[in-house]
Amino acid sequence: MAGRTLVYGQAGGAASNMNSFLLQNQRVGGSSSSSSSQPHHDSLFISSSSSSFLGPRSMVSFKDVNGRNGSNKSLFYHSFDQDDNVDEELEEYIRQPDKKRRLTADQVLFLEKTFEEENKLEPERKVELAKELGLQPRQIAIWFQNRRARWKTKQLEKDYESLQASYDSLKADYDNLLKEKEKLKAEVVLTTDKLLLKEKENENSKLSHSSSLSVAAPKGSTADSACEDEASKVSAVPLKQEDLSSAKSDVFDSDSPRCTDGVHSSLLEPGDSSYVFEQDHSDLSQDEEDDMSKNLCIFPKMEDANYHDPPSSCYYGFPVEDQAFGFWSY
DNA sequence: TTGTGTTTTATTGCCTCC
């Protein structure tokens, strides 16, 4: 956009009115590093005979931002009428084309303060600032533009750090919950095992009682025998109330040992003396009850002909593991 | 002193607004 490109070498702007400029060696964050290939001069006086404005290379001295050493005209404006004692070498250096000059620390400080108050400049304010600092309005605009870009970058970094912290915190919570889930899952398995063993024990006592009444009772299936064998190994431990409530509210793990031969129907036989617990949905909302009716398998009674072949996805009226832990998933 | 990475100043091209 050529129309916007400012030719700094042309006379114009506030600084062009100056007869001469005092250049300082003061640089932003700069050190008078010996490594610098540039000549160092505490102050450089440019002859007023030089008719052309030095453009962005023009650095105007100002001793004190607060104006303690300022002139009447401007805090940063020093006018000198002398046009002699100018080292030609220095002048050549100063006039070097395409050489960038950094703003002085005081100039930057002043601009920073201004930026704190207003990060965008009205055209009038821009010209005013340019006069104050002895710079081209275009330089002021560029400085503010670059400053806004730096501010934006910093802001993005802050936002990123903030998001990172939030993520870390959430991740830690998530990990803790996962651990807790595994712990609870293990408890469920343990409780389920206890409950199964207890059932077998009850069933055994029932069978022995009935066999004493009917001597020629038929022997059960192989699975029955297996369960009986297993149950016979279990000592008679009274079932605690907490075990029952835990088993009621939790779910069974598919990995846990089980007998699917139908003896568990005793759990759901309210009339039976060995009835362990009843399904209580009183504390469930209607929606939850609906969900249960969809997802849970209502066990048939002993008389049901299909009783011995319950759906594989059903177990004790609880969803099988994959579904059972679904509501614990995140 | 030199090589290299960072910061600052300035340009360019595109976009939006009036």
Added chain:
DNA sequence: GGAGGCAATAAAACACAA
């Protein structure tokens, strides 16, 4: 259509380790 803002980029100035 011109003015001004922004993103991307160039390049000088600067910092610093080896």
